[in-house]
Amino acid sequence: MLRYFLKRLLSLALSLVAASVVIFLALEVVPGDPAAYMLGLNAQEDTLNALREQLGLNGTILERYLSWAGGLLTGDFGISYTYRTPVSEMIGDRLWVSLPLALYALTLSTLIAFPAGIWAASRRGSYVDTGVMGATQLGVAIPNFWFAMLMVLVFAINLRWFSAGGFAGWEAGFLAGMKSLTLPAIALALPQASILTRVMRSSLLDTLSEDFIRTARAKGLTRAQAMWRHALRNALIPVLTIMGLQFSFLLAGAIIIENVFYLPGLGRLVFQAISARDLIVVESVVMLLVFAVIVVNFAVDLAYALVDPRLRRRR
Amino acid sequence: MRLTKLGSGLISVLALAAGISMAHAKSDIVVAMQLEPPHLDPTSAAAGAIDSVLYSNVFEGLTRFGPDGSVNPGLAESWSISEDGKTYTFKLHEGVKFHDGSDLTAEDVKFSLDRARGEDSANAQKALFAGIESVEAVDPTTVKVALKEPNGSLLFNLAWGDAVIVAPETIADIKSKPIGTGAFKFSNWVQGDRIDLEKNADYWGTPAKLDNVTFKFISDPTAAFAAVMAEDVNAFVGFPAPENLPQFEADPRFQVLVGSTEGETILSTNNKQPPLDNPKVRKAIAHAIDRQAIIDGAMFGYGTPIGTHFAPHNPDYVDLTGLSMYDPELSKELLAEAGLADGFTTTLKLPPPSYARRGGEIIASQLRAVGIETEISNLEWAQWLEQVFKGKDFGLTIVSHTEPMDIGIYARPDYYFNYDNPAFKELFEKLTVENDPDKRSELLKEAQKMISEDYVNGYLFQLAFPTVANAKIMGLWKNQPTQATDLTAVYWED
Numbered sequence: 001m002l003r004y005f006l007k008r009l010l011s012l013a014l015s016l017v018a019a020s021v022v023i024f025l026a027l028e029v030v031p032g033d034p035a036a037y038m039l040g041l042n043a044q045e046d047t048l049n050a051l052r053e054q055l056g057l058n059g060t061i062l063e064r065y066l067s068w069a070g071g072l073l074t075g076d077f078g079i080s081y082t083y084r085t086p087v088s089e090m091i092g093d094r095l096w097v098s099l100p101l102a103l104y105a106l107t108l109s110t111l112i113a114f115p116a117g118i119w120a121a122s123r124r125g126s127y128v129d130t131g132v133m134g135a136t137q138l139g140v141a142i143p144n145f146w147f148a149m150l151m152v153l154v155f156a157i158n159l160r161w162f163s164a165g166g167f168a169g170w171e172a173g174f175l176a177g178m179k180s181l182t183l184p185a186i187a188l189a190l191p192q193a194s195i196l197t198r199v200m201r202s203s204l205l206d207t208l209s210e211d212f213i214r215t216a217r218a219k220g221l222t223r224a225q226a227m228w229r230h231a232l233r234n235a236l237i238p239v240l241t242i243m244g245l246q247f248s249f250l251l252a253g254a255i256i257i258e259n260v261f262y263l264p265g266l267g268r269l270v271f272q273a274i275s276a277r278d279l280i281v282v283e284s285v286v287m288l289l290v291f292a293v294i295v296v297n298f299a300v301d302l303a304y305a306l307v308d309p310r311l312r313r314r315r
Numbered sequence: 316m317r318l319t320k321l322g323s324g325l326i327s328v329l330a331l332a333a334g335i336s337m338a339h340a341k342s343d344i345v346v347a348m349q350l351e352p353p354h355l356d357p358t359s360a361a362a363g364a365i366d367s368v369l370y371s372n373v374f375e376g377l378t379r380f381g382p383d384g385s386v387n388p389g390l391a392e393s394w395s396i397s398e399d400g401k402t403y404t405f406k407l408h409e410g411v412k413f414h415d416g417s418d419l420t421a422e423d424v425k426f427s428l429d430r431a432r433g434e435d436s437a438n439a440q441k442a443l444f445a446g447i448e449s450v451e452a453v454d455p456t457t458v459k460v461a462l463k464e465p466n467g468s469l470l471f472n473l474a475w476g477d478a479v480i481v482a483p484e485t486i487a488d489i490k491s492k493p494i495g496t497g498a499f500k501f502s503n504w505v506q507g508d509r510i511d512l513e514k515n516a517d518y519w520g521t522p523a524k525l526d527n528v529t530f531k532f533i534s535d536p537t538a539a540f541a542a543v544m545a546e547d548v549n550a551f552v553g554f555p556a557p558e559n560l561p562q563f564e565a566d567p568r569f570q571v572l573v574g575s576t577e578g579e580t581i582l583s584t585n586n587k588q589p590p591l592d593n594p595k596v597r598k599a600i601a602h603a604i605d606r607q608a609i610i611d612g613a614m615f616g617y618g619t620p621i622g623t624h625f626a627p628h629n630p631d632y633v634d635l636t637g638l639s640m641y642d643p644e645l646s647k648e649l650l651a652e653a654g655l656a657d658g659f660t661t662t663l664k665l666p667p668p669s670y671a672r673r674g675g676e677i678i679a680s681q682l683r684a685v686g687i688e689t690e691i692s693n694l695e696w697a698q699w700l701e702q703v704f705k706g707k708d709f710g711l712t713i714v715s716h717t718e719p720m721d722i723g724i725y726a727r728p729d730y731y732f733n734y735d736n737p738a739f740k741e742l743f744e745k746l747t748v749e750n751d752p753d754k755r756s757e758l759l760k761e762a763q764k765m766i767s768e769d770y771v772n773g774y775l776f777q778l779a780f781p782t783v784a785n786a787k788i789m790g791l792w793k794n795q796p797t798q799a800t801d802l803t804a805v806y807w808e809d
Binding site for chain 2 (some may be wrong): 023030033036037038039040043044046047050051053054081083084085090093094142149152153156157160163164165167169259260261262263264267268269274275277278
């Protein structure tokens with residue numbers, strides 16, 4: 001077990017180093033001088049140089065990489081070029097929007113997908129099943145930003161139940177904060193719920209045709225009892241895997257939804273930083289997301305080994 | 316049942332919250348704009364968004380722009396100019412306090428101007444201060460500015476957002492905690508979302524009529540439309556979706572102000588790249604362009620045609636559009652005279668704004684009609700700055716020059732469109748040292764004519780500045796003589 005753990009840990013470290021090099025080089029290759037962007041069309045050459053010096057842009061590539069990567073190791077993400085505040089503070093602020101939004105969306109998607117998937121699987125072939133499958137097909141097909149605009153039109157402009165966007169801030173109270181995240185969370189959750197419903201249904205159907213279900217039925221359980229006691233647990237493994245993937249997607253991939261609802265989240269931060277050539281923010285946020293995904297994978301690897309003893313012995 | 320109870324409880328809480336905000340609406344305002352300031356120091360970045368939030372509201376200079384672009388007294392209540400035009404003596408208002416309670420003194424003015432023109436200054440408009448020889452604090456309310464040479468535009472230059480007065484002891488934190496002298500105090504910034512200002516009770520001048528101001532940043536045009544329609548914001552300055560303006564005009568809840576800006580939108584031309592180095596070819600391009608078609612097609616009809624690099628709302632503007640009327644036949648003749656009867660191919664590099672992207676497509680088809688083929692490439696701003704502005708690697712590009720009174724860029728031979736005309740340089744040098752308003756006006760008109768007759772660039776239109784606001788809000792600026800959202804005189808009508 002220890003050997004397995006160390007091996008995983010080494011591969012985690014190597015992935016992180018490789019990712020940091022790739023991210024850094026990719027942004028080096030992209031043209032554009034942050035100082036020129038910040039100072040605009042009337043700037044003079046000596047002013048540009050003064051600013052580049054202030055920003056630490058005048059060193060060699062290797063020097064700049066080492067100072068950035070070294071900072072990351074000690075938890076220092078550097079200072080944003082444009083905002084001139086520590087990147088870690090900015091990320092911290094944005095996480096307070098992005099993380100609750102992702103959790104909210106994941107909760108909604110789970111609350112929709114579990115009952116819908118179980119219901120469809122238990123009535124396989126019925127009109128319920130066909131209805132759920134049709135609805136999820138639609139849910140996967142509809143672009144979430146379009147659905148978001150539709151909701152804004154109905155619930156914000158016509159009914160005035162919600163504001164059209166923005167974030168009230170947690171200091172305005174938990175309910176106010178959750179309220180401003182509701183429409184974005186629904187928009188994000190809809191396609192995820194559709195996917196999850198389909199996975200839930202097919203995984204449950206697969207499990208229901210396993211031998212141990214027949215055994216359970218043979219010893220006298222009803223179809224429903226067999227499903228709730230034996231099939232559901234076993235069917236959850238692929239569903240949980242998908243949920244894990246969805247969570248990292250929701251955290252990193254909400255850029256468009258954050259723009260539609262002008263929420264101050266991580267996605268919008270990266271978007272703004274890219275257009276403003278605030279390279280250090282882009283690098284650090286992308287690195288953080290990579291780190292999150294790699295760590296989640298690492299945890300999943302470990303969990304597999306804990307759950308399934310065969311994995312431990314094989315390696 | 317429990318669910319309905321919870322639901323109705325929730326609704327009443329929400330209604331209560333809505334009611335509270337209604338009661339305060341008369342002295343509070345939520346103003347939205349597209350871009351968020353990167354930081355809050357107007358003296359060390361070109362980002363117009365900084366001035367859009369802070370100019371005149373939080374920070375003030377010795378002079379300030381009025382809504383019509385005129386230069387009015389600001390922190391300086393009066394000034395005198397020496398006989399030779401080289402020394403300006405400014406008299407500051409008495410009793411002006413910074414928002415942290417400290418007094419504004421002549422030393423602060425000296426510090427601000429010296430910082431802006433200093434060796435390691437990061438001021439984006441450092442050229443504004445280039446003619447200053449020294450700044451001297453004579454007594455706490457008197458400042459003497461000595462110039463190397465007479466400079467007729469000094470008072471104008473000092474009105475820019477880049478020339479506001481800051482205090483030395485607050486400079487370290489200015490990017491996140493701006494301390495100025497204006498009618499509003501900075502109170503809070505939720506990055507990515509909003510900036511809050513509150514009324515400065517100790518303001519030296521006419522106090523603001525609003526108690527609280529919130530600036531919201533909404534970059535997406537669809538989201539902007541929704542926010543105004545849902546009345547989440549009371550005003551949207553620089554509304555990004557001109558196609559929606561007629562809808563707001565028809566709605567009695569809103570008022571639509573379409574003002575002028577300092578943004579001359581031009582088909583910038585590389586004056587050193589053959590065959591564009593030939594004035595005949597540039598003249599041919601000018602006559603091939605149908606300005607109104609571009610304004611209608613790219614800007615939904617919002618914009619004023621221009622024939623030179625000057626803002627039409629300026630009293631010194633000369634209408635020179637007649638020099639480059641739409642005349643494709645003449646254009647073809649000119650090309651033939653230049654030995655290019657079969658036309659030629661050049662590059663057209665377009666930055667992201669819609670005036671460039673949509674306008675570029677229209678210009679390309681208009682040029683094609685006279686035999687000029689363009690290879691269009693769409694660039695991000697950073698790439699545009701690198702390739703076009705710095706590398707001068709382009710044939711044609713479309714860009715809006717938004718700095719006020721920036722005709723002086725034609726006197727810089729190394730500027731990106733490569734216009735090198737000693738006669739213009741000489742003219743501009745005369746203008747710089749001229750103090751007499753009538754003579755200045757003459758010289759400015761001459762300068763406009765010279766670049767128009769040289770067909771330096773294709774002059775398209777002056778960018779319009781649309782503001783959509785609640786019909787009850789009074790005192791908003793219609794025009795944008797500088798990038799600013801001056802709220803000091805804004806109030807709600809009863």
